[in-house]
Amino acid sequence: MLVDEFQVWSGPACPEVKDFFLEAKQKLDISFQMELPPYELQVIELPETHNKGLRIGxxxxxxxxxxxxxxxxxxxxxxxxxxxxxxxxxxxxxxxxH
Structure with a gap:
């Protein structure tokens, strides 16, 4: 996955990964802004599943x-x-x- 022409995330070239990255990229396009402070990007434990999630805002x-x-x-x-x-x-x- 690229952001501003820089690779930020990678995985195998397969349909499952492509779909996964596409969904993440759509959400990233909504929430990732240059004015965002770095502390707004957090890897957290999701209460309902106890899996990790990347939260922005x-x-x-x-x-x-x-x-x-x-x-x-x-x-x-x-x-x-x-x-x-x-x-x-x-x-x-x-x-x-800031």
């Missing part, structure tokens, strides 16, 4: 179980934070709320 972007071979939610979060910080460094005005 009040939206769960993706949750376990992950398709076979897909990188962890923690790595996905880390890569998103890295992209976010790069964007903020390139556009310092985006950090106006």
């Amino acid at each position: 009040n939206m769960i972007i993706a949750s376990e179980p992950l398709p076979e071979g897909v990188e962890s939610l923690e790595l996905f979060r880390s890569n998103l934070v890295e992209i976010l910080l790069k964007a903020k460094n390139a556009h310092p005005i985006a950090d106006y709320l």
Whole structure:
């Protein structure tokens, strides 16, 4: 999965992973903004299933179980934070709320 032309999450090239990433990307497009503080990206335990989920703001972007071979939610979060910080460094005005 790419964000701003940078790979943030990967897995095997198969239909199951493609569909999984497409659903996550649609949610990411809604909730991932340059003004977002990094602490708003959290890997949490979901109370109903006790599986992990990546939350951005009040939206769960993706949750376990992950398709076979897909990188962890923690790595996905880390890569998103890295992209976010790069964007903020390139556009310092985006950090106006903090």
